Amino acid sequence: MTQALPGGKHIDVVLFDFGGVLAEEGWKQGFRVIAEANGLDGDELIQAATDTVYATGYILGTGSEGSFWNALREKTGIRGEDACLMQEIVSRFLPRAWMFELVKRLRKEGLTVGILSDQTDILDKLNERFDFFPLFDHVFNSYHVGKGKRDISLFDDIALVLRTKPDRILFIDDDSGHVERARRKGWKAVQYVDRETFLADMERVLPVRDLTGNVRNRAT
Template sequence: MSQNDNLDGIKAVLFDFGGVIAEEGFREGLRTLARQQGLDEQSIFEAGMDAVYDSGWVVGWGTEADFWRLMAERTALKGDPDSLRAVILERFRLRPSMLALVDALRRAGYVVGLLSDQTEWLDELDRRYRIYDHFDRLYVSYRLGKGKRDPSLFDDIARDLNLAPQEILFIDDSPGNVAQARRQGWRALLFQGEADLRRRLREMGIPSS
């Protein structure tokens, strides 16, 4: 019997990055910039979320320059793109205890992966913090050409893992992404804090330390 045969059939655990493994730097960075410039925080954040998809940047067919061009056209946000991006990147603060959880699951025999709608900024963060070393698989939207808004992404990943959908657990802080994963047959948990996550994993029979 393998180590996971009696643990609710889950063989892989995939984590979102911003908002789970790290603080949500894109949201907090844009809101910080809005406050600094006297703009509405929620409007700037929503414009940023639309622009990162509408520019194609987050799925790899657009560029960072395309993103900032749309932001300039659609909002009153001003500034040099290098300075603006620095504010955002510094707010992707890693949560060491979440990486420790990833490491513990890996030691317990689970395949652990990162599943995130991110641009090449994630590679830049990895060069600083060696994030990728903690994961067996990386599923990042700009590399894959599609993001979590596309339900076929979940089917693609299940095939890549060679697992049935119900053998995969996904952890994300977005209710919409959690619902999308569940519609594709995955198990999924909404991240509402580390203590809550560890409790729910224990209830599923999955070791969290």
């Protein structure tokens, strides 16, 4: 089933980012804790970690977790064993129950739903714990796809895999750059800022009857 949008347009597929949308943003939260423990600026460490996870190829599945942590230690001077540092990150990716209720509702309405995330094998580890992959028709993770959302051609690739016209795909992400690149490729896109704004945006762009009413008041 497609869902009508204002102006006679339709949506067939809804894709969600993981960290910062479907779950709390464990990457940033975890690195702020690591920064504090090492006497570093949180924003600067987050940026260094994000640059390093790309530079080492870890986020694209071409580099290892160990190479990432070693490179980040050399770059920033952080201390700690790999497993302890990673636990600070993974433990903070807490799924938002109300978001998964929304995913279930969309799928029940007949839309195709998926994850489109720039993640390492962290996403696989989280699925082993929370078992959320079965809720989705597709899981596109940069670690397995070999391409991230910084590369605008990814959005063409995903549309081809989905066999869906770009303007029939709705994408939700908390990163403004990812949202902008999706829009440049013809996708519909919503930037997640906070819960209430997001639910209002969803009511506007995907007017399914009572789509958000059953999740608006649920506990996070």
